[in-house]
Amino acid sequence: MLQFKRTTLNLAILLSGSLLLASCGGNSNTEEGGASNLTGDIQIDGSSTVYPITEAVAEEFRAEAPDVRVTVGVSGSGGGFKKFSRGDIDITNASRSIKESEANVAKENGISFLELPVAFDGLTVVVHPENDWVKDITVAELKKMWEPAAQGKIKKWNQIRPEWPDKEIHLYGAGVESGTYDYFTEAIVGESHASRGDYTASEDDNVLVQGVSTDPLALGFFGYAYYEENKAKLKAVPVNDEDETNGKGAILPSIETVKDGTYAPLSRPLFIYVNSKAAARPEVVEFVNFYLDNAGPLSEEVGYIPMPDEQYEAQKTKFQEFASGTSKKQ
Amino acid sequence: MTNADKNRLKDKAFQVFGVFCTFIGLVVLAIFLIDIIIEGASRIDWDFLTSLPSRRASRAGIYTAWVGTLWVLVLTSIIAFPLGIAAGVYLEEYSKKTKMANFLEINIANLAGVPSIIYGLLGMEMFGRIMGLGGSLLAGALTLSLLILPIIIVTTREAIKAVPRSIRDASYALGASKWQTTWNQVLPASFGGIMTGIILSLSRAVGEAAPLIVIGALAYVPFVPTSPTDEFTVLPIQIFNWTSRPQADFLVNAAAAIIILLLITFILNGIAVYLRNKWQKRVKW
Numbered sequence: 001m002l003q004f005k006r007t008t009l010n011l012a013i014l015l016s017g018s019l020l021l022a023s024c025g026g027n028s029n030t031e032e033g034g035a036s037n038l039t040g041d042i043q044i045d046g047s048s049t050v051y052p053i054t055e056a057v058a059e060e061f062r063a064e065a066p067d068v069r070v071t072v073g074v075s076g077s078g079g080g081f082k083k084f085s086r087g088d089i090d091i092t093n094a095s096r097s098i099k100e101s102e103a104n105v106a107k108e109n110g111i112s113f114l115e116l117p118v119a120f121d122g123l124t125v126v127v128h129p130e131n132d133w134v135k136d137i138t139v140a141e142l143k144k145m146w147e148p149a150a151q152g153k154i155k156k157w158n159q160i161r162p163e164w165p166d167k168e169i170h171l172y173g174a175g176v177e178s179g180t181y182d183y184f185t186e187a188i189v190g191e192s193h194a195s196r197g198d199y200t201a202s203e204d205d206n207v208l209v210q211g212v213s214t215d216p217l218a219l220g221f222f223g224y225a226y227y228e229e230n231k232a233k234l235k236a237v238p239v240n241d242e243d244e245t246n247g248k249g250a251i252l253p254s255i256e257t258v259k260d261g262t263y264a265p266l267s268r269p270l271f272i273y274v275n276s277k278a279a280a281r282p283e284v285v286e287f288v289n290f291y292l293d294n295a296g297p298l299s300e301e302v303g304y305i306p307m308p309d310e311q312y313e314a315q316k317t318k319f320q321e322f323a324s325g326t327s328k329k330q
Numbered sequence: 331m332t333n334a335d336k337n338r339l340k341d342k343a344f345q346v347f348g349v350f351c352t353f354i355g356l357v358v359l360a361i362f363l364i365d366i367i368i369e370g371a372s373r374i375d376w377d378f379l380t381s382l383p384s385r386r387a388s389r390a391g392i393y394t395a396w397v398g399t400l401w402v403l404v405l406t407s408i409i410a411f412p413l414g415i416a417a418g419v420y421l422e423e424y425s426k427k428t429k430m431a432n433f434l435e436i437n438i439a440n441l442a443g444v445p446s447i448i449y450g451l452l453g454m455e456m457f458g459r460i461m462g463l464g465g466s467l468l469a470g471a472l473t474l475s476l477l478i479l480p481i482i483i484v485t486t487r488e489a490i491k492a493v494p495r496s497i498r499d500a501s502y503a504l505g506a507s508k509w510q511t512t513w514n515q516v517l518p519a520s521f522g523g524i525m526t527g528i529i530l531s532l533s534r535a536v537g538e539a540a541p542l543i544v545i546g547a548l549a550y551v552p553f554v555p556t557s558p559t560d561e562f563t564v565l566p567i568q569i570f571n572w573t574s575r576p577q578a579d580f581l582v583n584a585a586a587a588i589i590i591l592l593l594i595t596f597i598l599n600g601i602a603v604y605l606r607n608k609w610q611k612r613v614k615w
Contacts, residue, residue, distance in 0.1 A: 062552060073465070223576070225576040
């Protein structure tokens with residue numbers, strides 16, 4: 001209830017705030033030219049997970065600044081960072097943080113950048129709806145079935161918890177090239193890119209939905225939006241991180257539990273990275289500010305979980321400092 | 331049962347088997363087409379063809395995608411056809427049968443089987459980075475040209491091989507040079523076969539998404555390309571993108587886009603078949 005009140009209050013603040021902003025925007029438009037007179041190209045690439053949010057923002061931004069040409073590609077988080085650290089693109093979408101090796105390449109090429117979280121995704125652990133034995137699962141149990149040592153050994157449900165049936169377990173998960181895989185292994189196994197190899201892997205979450213929803217012995221994981229859209233054919237499993245300070249017991253992913261951080265460790269932030277040289281251009285500044293102003297409602301619309309409003313404000317301040325810092329340097 | 335009866339029975343059995351094999355392919359194709367049409371046909375309207383991409387499935391369109399696909403096809407044709415046909419003519423009519431020629435031949439045949447993503451990587455490095463074309467239409471068309479060149483070369487050679495020796499001899503006997511013989515006799519006579527190769531190769535190019543994603547073709551492009559150096563997207567990328575969305579409405583969009591893609595392929599093939607038939611009627615020996 002308290003939670004609810006807080007969100008409504010936030011919403012009210014946001015609404016009045018955006019109204020105020022809108023009126024300010026209107027003024028500056030007539031007085032100094034404003035966003036609608038901006039021109040230029042903004043090149044964005046990267047994660048296909050973050051793509052729907054950026055696409056939605058770019059779509060809305062068209063009304064704001066019709067002469068700015070924003071393009072978005074889907075090379076994946078890794079492919080995006082590769083182009084980003086060469087300076088080929090202005091902004092990259094990422095479903096994981098930049099790796100040290102990637103950051104080093106950027107440094108060598110004289111590129112400094114800023115990481116901005118724009119929304120959350122809750123990786124959801126799911127089983128077939130007819131599965132009546134799994135009521136909850138702990139992180140330790142997830143680790144037991146996904147770690148590299150489980151390969152060829154953990155094959156039955158009762159190996160994970162003795163009271164579960166003596167039946168085969170079929171695992172479905174993200175393909176090794178995806179940021180989702182990196183995040184899941186990091187959060188569950190404790191080491192990025194380490195897991196057993198004998199599971200059904202796909203980069204396409206719809207394929208995993210199809211797999212788990214037709215296999216009574218399945219267990220899989222994928223983005224919250226794919227669970228939300230296919231609720232009737234799947235059963236989400238509450239995850240217990242065995243950390244009492246962070247929400248008691250096993251917790252189901254939902255907009256609330258991901259937003260307040262109690263659905264841990266499987267809620268992950270989604271990022272955009274901004275190149276400092278690009279941040280010196282007015283159209284990019286306008287776009288990123290517009291992004292942070294609208295990412296909340298837009299990310300929810302495309303199936304992700306918005307961050308609390310004060311976090312968006314904090315990111316905006318961070319970005320303003322970053323942008324003004326770089327423009328002074330040049 | 332006599333031996334003759336047995337043989338006749340075998341003959342009949344093989345005939346039935348052959349019909350069965352033919353129908354498997356057709357039935358699978360029919361099921362696919364019907365499924366796609368049921369799912370997507372109602373989604374196709376003028377707005378779908380003229381709208382920009384959108385986060386709302388009901389408002390999203392494929393305008394930039396189909397225009398991009400046409401651009402890529404036209405550019406690829408302009409680049410690949412002359413190169414492919416010329417290479418085929420050289421290998422068949424001019425080159426001597428040396429070890430080198432043999433080596434080239436084997437390699438070209440092998441190239442036809444290389445996975446398309448490899449061409450994408452090559453294209454990204456060569457056209458995108460070294461030539462500095464980035465993710466432009468030209469880089470995409472050059473990459474797809476590499477992809478379909480082996481098919482064009484191989485089929486061109488087969489078509490030229492099928493032209494009877496006597497035609498060439500007659501031409502030479504009248505004092506024609508090699509070039510005159512090739513241009514006036516061999517090429518017109520083999521045009522039908524060459525056209526078949528072109529149909530096959532274009533159909534392959536139109537469906538490729540992977541190499542284009544690698545070279546940096548985009549998914550969200552809110553403007554129509556106006557020159558070969560512009561950035562672009564194509565239908566297969568849009569379809570691929572929509573099928574991986576969680577919302578079921580995007581799957582309907584994907585089905586509708588597949589129908590448009592099929593239509594483009596059919597129209598292109600139709601033009602090619604028409605040209606081929608028209609040409610073959612003119613060739614009389």
